[in-house]
Amino acid sequence: MTNRFSWFNATSLTLGMAFLYLPILILVIYSFNESKLVTVWGGFSTKWYGELFRNEAFLSAAWVTLRVGLISATVATLLGTLAAYALVRAGMLKGRTLFSGMIYAPLVMPEVITGLSLLLLFISIGMDRGITTIILAHITFGMCFASVVVSSRLVAFDASLEEAACDLGCTPVQAFFSVTLPVIAPAIVAAWLLAFTLSLDDLVIASFTSGPGATTLPMKIYSQVRLGVTPEINALSTLLIGFVSIGVILASLAGKRAAVE
Amino acid sequence: MTRTLGSRILVALPYLWLLVLFLAPFLIVLKISLSDLAVSRPPYTPHLDLTAGWAGIKAFFAALDFENYTFLAEDSLYINAYLSSLKIAGISTLITLLIGYSIAYALARAPRRWRPTLVMLVILPFWTSFLIRVYAWIGILKTEGLLNQALLSIGLIAEPLTIMNTNTAVYIGIVYSYLPFMILPIYATLEKMDESLLEAAADLGSSRLAAFFLVTLPLSMPGIVAGCFLVFIPAIGEFVIPDLLGGSNTLMIGKTLWVEFFNNRDWPLASAVAILLLLLLIVPIVLFQRQQMKQEIGT
Amino acid sequence: MTPPFAPWADPDAKPLIEIRNVTKRFGAFEAVRDLSLAIHEREFFAILGPSGCGKTTLMRMLAGFETPSEGEILLDGQDLSPIPPAKRPVNMMFQSYALFPHLTVEKNIAFGLKREGTPKAEIAERVTDIMRLVQLTDFARRKPDQLSGGQRQRVALARALVKRPRLLLLDEPLGALDKKLRQETQFELMGIQETLGTTFVIVTHDQEEAMTVSSRIAVMRAGELAQVATPTDLYERPDTRFVADFIGEVTILDGIVTAASRGGVGLSVMEGAPDLRIITPHTPPAGTQAWLALRPEKVSISRERPADADNALAGKVLDIAYLGNISTYHVALPDGSIIKAQESNRQRADRRGITWEDPVWVAWEEDAGVLLLA
CATH class of the missing domain: 2.40.50.140 (Nucleic acid-binding proteins)
Known part of the structure; x- marks a missing residue:
């Protein structure tokens, strides 16, 4: 049994982790740079964070993003769980191939195509573009990711648990709520987190489906970044990275504790 | 088992959602790709006029043509963009495979108690914003950026390298962004590999290197294939990376589509580009699904 | 001397379960073919056969997870087919045990009683009693993944028995246990069955197990009954080469x-x-x-x-x-x-x-x- 790192493995792990984390680390360090020139170190300062919080445009974009993320992740998780259940359990044989195709296709579909097609749909049904259309778009791809996460747990779920619940007096619906749901709950939480993160992260689909007055944070960042690197964006990125890292670490600790219990 | 009507409707809900918001939009894209650019709102013609009855429908279909596709086929810009997307995605996938395999291998051979932490470290960047991770490279790769500063200061180069706004920057961006997608499936196959297989290979006279090529590599093939598809397919349609890191001569089809749509406002042409991009992707996607199915049946 | 327990030999005895000409098809495949069988109160009845012989399908029809394509299954003379699994006075011990991983031993066992709406005090009493019977009292607050295979088997048994079913179905109940534990548990099962007087139907492919525990054995082959007899008769007086060869x-x-x-x-x-x-x-x-x-x-x-x-x-x-x-x-x-x-x-x-x-x-x-x- 391997109990130690071989030098080759240690080297590739070190280089690999450096490759993955150095760019992010540099970004974080330079967010505390006094200088306006992002590549020249001018001393430690937190002034760009102050600037950030005084920037109305960023704040309102953040608020839009948060609302889109919360609503779309929640609906996407609900629909995704139902979809996973239909795929794995309910044996919807007719149209099952088409259904599973529609679930898996958005996972590999280039975002430009998904974005374009949704936009053209909204236009052709005469729907005003704005925060609602972004939410609808994010629900659509979010539910596909959510359903993949939930169905991988459902596949491993012993179907006789549900039968046992029925045998002990549950209707199929009661069996779902008293047995299936608690058992797959961790996967549902993971699915929500994934849908939420993807929504927060999305630039391309939001750009296609948004309208006047609905600018998400990635759209705002993108328009700034096209003009060049700015310390304010570094500060914003650092905050986002911080939030996400804390969230992921907390989630994994909670998962570990649940596993121990 | 009996199912109530309510639960049937509940189960059909996501199905209906996808029909309306995923399948229907594609039909619309297909339709618009057969339309013509026009100065109107929306900027294309014909529009389906149902008030004119059957004649309206006939007129609508008569006005559809393959003009946009002919245009795409004749203009070398688009063909080059498709080919260049394939090339960039292919080369990036290979580089990602080389780097990803060695990391996945090291992960799988790491001490058992370290593995969960290391795997989490590989996944963590995936959760942080894609846009921000691409943005982080701009400051590093710029002519006056940190990479050039570092290389100049240790005297490795005399003049700053031009990496930013070239295909090299795009390769770096794709490899960096998609690395976790390569590492995880390969790690999954390597991790469940029985280590006594290597001992058996050694027992039967293989050197460690031979055992790697004769046992480990073939056994990790499903992970390699899955990882390559997971990198190659999204890389073809990538927009953000070529747009932010690539230069004006970096041609990628996702970027072309974006420019046609937002800058040139040629919706029919953008739709045609999208349909062709889809056709380009169908082959690898179907291959990927087949391979996944084979895996499922195999296990 | 009490007469030997043999209600099946008495032509006037009313069977608890009557399976009448039951056929079950999955598509073109006939898993069970025109099968008739009577099982009596207090019997420990074994259904024995090689894998794929239809024994599990037969059991799942008794539990209500499958409906017969033809024929009927009666319990106390009443047709079971319109009654869903949740409402049948029949409980099942699953091959995988199907213990709810998110519930403690105690809550797993109480699950069915709560569904029935049994008063709290009664639930507590019955759960305590059954845990004492299967020697699980010390493990009441553990979750299934903190139990050994033998303990899980006992939780599954207790969870099904606590509802006091008329008929308890056991699907390969000891298949997951190692040989020595399996032999001990066989005797425990027999003891529990005698104490409670519940009718047990056990499905197994292990002929030694069937011989040890049961009052009668039905040997199945390709969806049909090959022979139904007491263990002694099955061994000493097989009807066919298949039965003779299958047993011993x-x-x-x-x-x-x-x-x-x-x-x-x-x-x-x-x-x-x-x-x-x-x-x-x-x-x-x-x-x-x-x-x-x-x-x-x-x-x-x-x-x-x-x-x-x-x-x-x-x-x-x-x-x-x-x-x-x-x-x-x-x-x-x-x-x-x-x-x-x-x-x-x-x-x-x-x-x-x-x-x-x-x-x-x-x-x-x-x-x-x-x-x-x-």
Whole structure:
């Protein structure tokens, strides 16, 4: 049994982790740079964070993003769980191939195509573009990711648990709520987190489906970044990275504790 | 088992959602790709006029043509963009495979108690914003950026390298962004590999290197294939990376589509580009699904 | 002396479960074919068969997870088919145990009672009682993944029993346990069944298990019943070669019936050897093809021809399986067929002095074997 790192493995792990984390680390360090020139170190300062919080445009974009993320992740998780259940359990044989195709296709579909097609749909049904259309778009791809996460747990779920619940007096619906749901709950939480993160992260689909007055944070960042690197964006990125890292670490600790219990 | 009507409707809900918001939009894209650019709102013609009855429908279909596709086929810009997307995605996938395999291998051979932490470290960047991770490279790769500063200061180069706004920057961006997608499936196959297989290979006279090529590599093939598809397919349609890191001569089809749509406002042409991009992707996607199915049946 | 428990022998007894001409099809495949069976109150009934014989499907129809394509299943004379699994007075112990991983032992066991709306105090009492019966009291607050295989098996049993079902179904209940634990648990199961008086139906592919625990055994083959009988009858009086071969060790010799006399028949199995004498209730006409099933422990082996044996054949020792307490000799007859003879090693085996390639005689009484016509 391997109990130690071989030098080759240690080297590739070190280089690999450096490759993955150095760019992010540099970004974080330079967010505390006094200088306006992002590549020249001018001393430690937190002034760009102050600037950030005084920037109305960023704040309102953040608020839009948060609302889109919360609503779309929640609906996407609900629909995704139902979809996973239909795929794995309910044996919807007719149209099952088409259904599973529609679930898996958005996972590999280039975002430009998904974005374009949704936009053209909204236009052709005469729907005003704005925060609602972004939410609808994010629900659509979010539910596909959510359903993949939930169905991988459902596949491993012993179907006789549900039968046992029925045998002990549950209707199929009661069996779902008293047995299936608690058992797959961790996967549902993971699915929500994934849908939420993807929504927060999305630039391309939001750009296609948004309208006047609905600018998400990635759209705002993108328009700034096209003009060049700015310390304010570094500060914003650092905050986002911080939030996400804390969230992921907390989630994994909670998962570990649940596993121990 | 009996199912109530309510639960049937509940189960059909996501199905209906996808029909309306995923399948229907594609039909619309297909339709618009057969339309013509026009100065109107929306900027294309014909529009389906149902008030004119059957004649309206006939007129609508008569006005559809393959003009946009002919245009795409004749203009070398688009063909080059498709080919260049394939090339960039292919080369990036290979580089990602080389780097990803060695990391996945090291992960799988790491001490058992370290593995969960290391795997989490590989996944963590995936959760942080894609846009921000691409943005982080701009400051590093710029002519006056940190990479050039570092290389100049240790005297490795005399003049700053031009990496930013070239295909090299795009390769770096794709490899960096998609690395976790390569590492995880390969790690999954390597991790469940029985280590006594290597001992058996050694027992039967293989050197460690031979055992790697004769046992480990073939056994990790499903992970390699899955990882390559997971990198190659999204890389073809990538927009953000070529747009932010690539230069004006970096041609990628996702970027072309974006420019046609937002800058040139040629919706029919953008739709045609999208349909062709889809056709380009169908082959690898179907291959990927087949391979996944084979895996499922195999296990 | 109390009469032996044998309600199936009483023509007036009302069975608890009546399976009438049940067929179950999955597409074109018939998992169960026109099967009829009666199971009585307080029976420990085993359904035995190789995998894929339809035994699990039959059990799932009793539980209500499958509906018969044809025929009906009655409980106390009432048709079960319109009653969903949740409402049947039938509970099941699943092969995987199907313990709810998010609930403690106690809550797993209380699950069914809560569903029934049993008052809290009664639930607590019944759960405590059943946990004492299956010796789980110390593990009440553990989750299933903190239990050993044997403990999980007992939780699954308690969870099904606490609802006081009329009929308890056990699907390969001991399949996941190792051999020693399985033997102990078999006796525990029998004890619990006797204490509670619940009717048990157990599905298993392990014939030793079925023989040990059950009052009667139904042997299934390809969706049909091969034979339903007590363990003793099944072993000593199998109806067919399939049953004879499936239960225990056996030698089957095929031959032609020659003559019937003195309540038995003669069977010619080999040219040049005398006809074998077999006592049988059957009276097949001469010339019928038939088989003799011989249990190895009823066949003796010796160097000399035994003087008083009803049947004796000469052969050569091919193999000896020495198991300590007994030895099984595989003796090849001149025509190449092999007969198994078992001797208990009352003397040290090395003193008997029969070894490989030795010419020997195998012999058995006229009532030792069973004449089979199918």
